[in-house]
Amino acid sequence: MMDAASAVWRVRGQHPCARDLQRALGCSLVTANLLAHRGFVSEPEARAFLNPNFETLADPLKLPDALPAVRRIMCALDRGERIYVFGDYDGDGITAAALLTRLLERLGGDVQVRIPHRHHEGYDLREHVVEAARAAGARLIITADCGIQRYQEVASARAANIDVIVTDHHEPGPRLPDALAVVNPHRRDSAYPFQHLAGVGVTFRLGEALVQAIGLPVSKYRSAFAELAAIGTITDIMPLLGDNRVFVKAGLEQMSSTRRRGIRALLKATGIGDRPVTSHDVGFVIGPRLNAVGRVDDPRKALDLLLTRADEEAEALAMELERANHDRRDEEQRILNAAIERILTHNLHREPAILLDAADWHPGVIGIVANRLAERFWRPTLLISMDDQTGVGRGSARSIPSFHILDALERCAEYFMEFGGHAHAAGFTIAADMVQPLREAFLAVARSTIQPEDLQPVLDIDAELPPHCVTRELLSELSMLQPFGHDNEEPVFAAFGVQV
Numbered sequence: 001m002m003d004a005a006s007a008v009w010r011v012r013g014q015h016p017c018a019r020d021l022q023r024a025l026g027c028s029l030v031t032a033n034l035l036a037h038r039g040f041v042s043e044p045e046a047r048a049f050l051n052p053n054f055e056t057l058a059d060p061l062k063l064p065d066a067l068p069a070v071r072r073i074m075c076a077l078d079r080g081e082r083i084y085v086f087g088d089y090d091g092d093g094i095t096a097a098a099l100l101t102r103l104l105e106r107l108g109g110d111v112q113v114r115i116p117h118r119h120h121e122g123y124d125l126r127e128h129v130v131e132a133a134r135a136a137g138a139r140l141i142i143t144a145d146c147g148i149q150r151y152q153e154v155a156s157a158r159a160a161n162i163d164v165i166v167t168d169h170h171e172p173g174p175r176l177p178d179a180l181a182v183v184n185p186h187r188r189d190s191a192y193p194f195q196h197l198a199g200v201g202v203t204f205r206l207g208e209a210l211v212q213a214i215g216l217p218v219s220k221y222r223s224a225f226a227e228l229a230a231i232g233t234i235t236d237i238m239p240l241l242g243d244n245r246v247f248v249k250a251g252l253e254q255m256s257s258t259r260r261r262g263i264r265a266l267l268k269a270t271g272i273g274d275r276p277v278t279s280h281d282v283g284f285v286i287g288p289r290l291n292a293v294g295r296v297d298d299p300r301k302a303l304d305l306l307l308t309r310a311d312e313e314a315e316a317l318a319m320e321l322e323r324a325n326h327d328r329r330d331e332e333q334r335i336l337n338a339a340i341e342r343i344l345t346h347n348l349h350r351e352p353a354i355l356l357d358a359a360d361w362h363p364g365v366i367g368i369v370a371n372r373l374a375e376r377f378w379r380p381t382l383l384i385s386m387d388d389q390t391g392v393g394r395g396s397a398r399s400i401p402s403f404h405i406l407d408a409l410e411r412c413a414e415y416f417m418e419f420g421g422h423a424h425a426a427g428f429t430i431a432a433d434m435v436q437p438l439r440e441a442f443l444a445v446a447r448s449t450i451q452p453e454d455l456q457p458v459l460d461i462d463a464e465l466p467p468h469c470v471t472r473e474l475l476s477e478l479s480m481l482q483p484f485g486h487d488n489e490e491p492v493f494a495a496f497g498v499q500v
Contacts, residue, residue, distance in 0.1 A: 007459040011053040011494060017041040030469070031477040034462055034491055041256070045086060050480050052246040054222060058414045063190045065181035069165045069206060070213050072180055074138045077109050082161075084138035086129055088145040088199065091235030091290040095228045096144035096200040098306040103207050103225065106213065112136055113307075115299045117208040118364050125150040136159045142167065145199025145232075148184055149173045149420060168204045170420055171406065194242040200232030201247060226251040227258060228306065234279055235287030239487035241250070248388035252277050257264050262305035265314035269322055279483035289321040292328040295364030298464040331362050335369045340376075349377045352455060353403075353446035357384035367427070372400040378457045380405055380446060387434060392417070393435065397426040402454040404445070412441045451490065465493035 012030075015036035021478045022032035024043040032046075048056055061067050076083050083104055087097025094115060101113045114129065116122065121129075121387035123144045132151050133141050140163050147154070147166040154177040157164045164179040169186065176182045177221075183206055185192045196206070203332040204225060213222040230251025233244050240248055255277040258264055263286075267273060270285050277286075297320070305317040339356055343349050347354075356375060374381040380403050384393040399405035404423045409416070415438040419428035430438060484490045 002392040004459050005006070007057075007457040007460050009461055009494065011461040011464055011474075012037050015041070021046060027477050028474055030270070030463055030465065030474060031047075031481075034481065037462065038488070049241075052249050054246055054250070057205075057243055057246060058193050060205040060212075062194070062203060062207055063185060063202070063209075064187045064190045066209050068207055069167075069181035069183050070210050071170075072140065072163055072165060073104070073142075073210055074213060074426065077104070077107055079139075082110045082112065082137050083132040084136060084141045085111060086125060086133075086141060086143050086146070087115050087303070088123070088292040089115050089118050090145070090303075091287050092182060092199045092232040093145035093292070094299060094302050095235070095306065096198075098227045098303055099200060099203050099207060099225050100144055100167075101141060101307060102393075103210070103221070112138065113303065115294075115303050117300075122429075125153045127153055127156055129153070130157045130160065130162070133157070133162060137244070138162055140165065146167065147177065147179075148182070148227055149177070151175070151177050153177075161445075167199065167206060169197050169199045169202050170423070170449045183276055185263040191472065194244075196239045196241070198229075198233040198236045200229050200236075201238070201244060204229040204247060205243070211378045222250065223254065227254045227260070227263065230255070231263075231282055231290070233287060234282040234485055235290060236485075237283075238488045240483055240485035241270050241487055245483070245488070248279060248485070250283070251499030252279065252483055260306065261311050261314040262308050262317060265311070265318035266305065267313075267322065269318040279485045281486060288328075289325045292325040292474060293321050295368075296325075296327045296331065296362065297324045307355075307461050328365060331365045331371075332368050335361050335365060335383075336372055339369060339373055343373070349379065351379070351443055351446070351448040353443055354383070355382040355384075355442055357386050357395075357435050359386045359388050361385040363394040366394075367398070370396045370398040371425075371445055374400060378455055380408065382438075382442065382451075384430065384435060391432045391453065393430050393432060395430055396429045397421065397428070399424045400454065400457075403450055408442065408445045408449070408463040411445050412438055415441060460492065461494045462491045463493055464496065466495055 011472050014336050015033050017036045018033040021036055022029050026468050027048060035046045040049045084099050085100045087093040097113055097115060101111050111335060125143055141157055142165045144167055146168055148168040148170050154164045165181045166177060166179045167183045171186055183202055185195045208218055226247055231246040234247055238244050260282045266286060272281055293299055293302045301317055301320055342356060348354055366383040366385050369379045370383045378400055380399040382395055382397045384395040386393040397405045405426050406421045406423060409419050409426055415434040416430040421427055478491060
């Protein structure tokens with residue numbers, strides 16, 4: 001988290017539309033100003049934001065290739081074909097895989113599901129996964145939160161007479177895999193109006209389209225699966241706006257009375273219990289535990305937790321996730337301390353970017369540490385966990401708002417074996433002899449791109465708010481801005497001249 005004391009405080013003034021919005025909504029000027037600064041300048045926009053509901057969402061068939069995907073899944077269900085669901089090993093991929101698995105099973109499908117082991121198998125669809133699907137007799141592979149750049153593996157599946165439906169939200173490469181369907185809102189030809197779905201958001205909407213096509217009540221589907229969409233969306237730090245706000249609000253409300261034994265056990269184990277679940281609970285309590293087991297242990301345990309129908313198994317798995325989270329935190333602190341010592345000892349923070357590598361850093365934890373270092377030193381940060389036996393390193397990159405990390409990695413593409421990600425986070429693999437050339441090239445990109453002012457963190461203050469203006473009515477209005485999260489942060493107010 002940004003250090004407020006070292007940041008430049010930037011207090012937002014009154015938005016030109018705030019007064020009109022105040023009159024239209026009948027709310028306080030503080031709330032109207034907040035909404036206007038967040039882009040909701042008209043009454044319809046503001047009311048839609050304050051009252052998110054499924055009826056405002058676009059037709060899920062506007063997702064690219066959603067229709068052929070639905071038709072192929074229906075065909076598989078009708079024929080009794082085996083469907084092989086393959087998900088990513090993070091919280092987004094796990095919830096997406098759980099959603100697809102349970103939905104298809106409820107529709108009578110013959111489903112096998114697999115989550116790769118981060119350290120033994122690596123990320124994304126691989127040849128050995130295609131072979132496992134073939135050996136299992138699968139006729140259809142559906143990816144969850146992965147697959148958008150697995151060209152050879154999709155081709156191998158087709159050669160084995162296995163159709164592939166890719167559901168993903170990561171940026172496509174220069175071409176699409178030759179799959180039967182590629183359902184991704186980031187496709188250049190996408191007509192879907194909201195790009196920023198999580199992987200589980202893509203599967204959730206595809207599931208809606210499937211249920212509608214079969215002729216079942218979509219309201220029951222939403223009630224059954226919105227909580228999985230909420231967990232994956234928050235955990236993957238997607239913007240809590242548009243479609244995501246609808247999923248998350250509905251899902252959080254469902255979680256407090258969830259029928260999923262695994263979620264219920266995790267709420268109990270973490271001390272949340274029966275109280276209303278918040279986006280903070282998911283982002284800082286539930287999500288980290290789902291991710292932790294994939295970082296330091298086997299992510300299948302998190303998937304099993306979401307799928308189990310047995311209370312005893314749910315409680316045992318919840319405790320395993322607790323232990324994994326403790327191990328993750330210990331390892332995270334060890335790596336963080338070592339990295340900070342190297343940065344300060346060698347004055348690496350005087351450069352506009354940071355790149356460190358070590359052989360004793362856990363590859364499942366370096367992403368979290370990279371994020372903490374980026375926030376502490378306010379610089380794009382790359383950390384690499386080297387495997388001395390194979391000579392290959394796994395890297396994680398995190399950035400600051402003004403620096404598009406994936407664009408920067410693309411300018412250094414010649415040094416990577418593989419890479420991919422988003423504007424603020426990315427991952428890659430690299431040969432040991434390419435680390436130093438990458439360091440030089442990446443720093444050159446950073447020096448040519450980052451301006452001095454970019455390296456000064458800024459704390460945006462939503463408004464100056466004297467203590468006497470804080471009323472019950474205002475707090476009630478502000479609560480309507482929930483759920484809070486990425487791109488819809490909790491409001492920040494400042495009171496000046498206060499004597500403590």
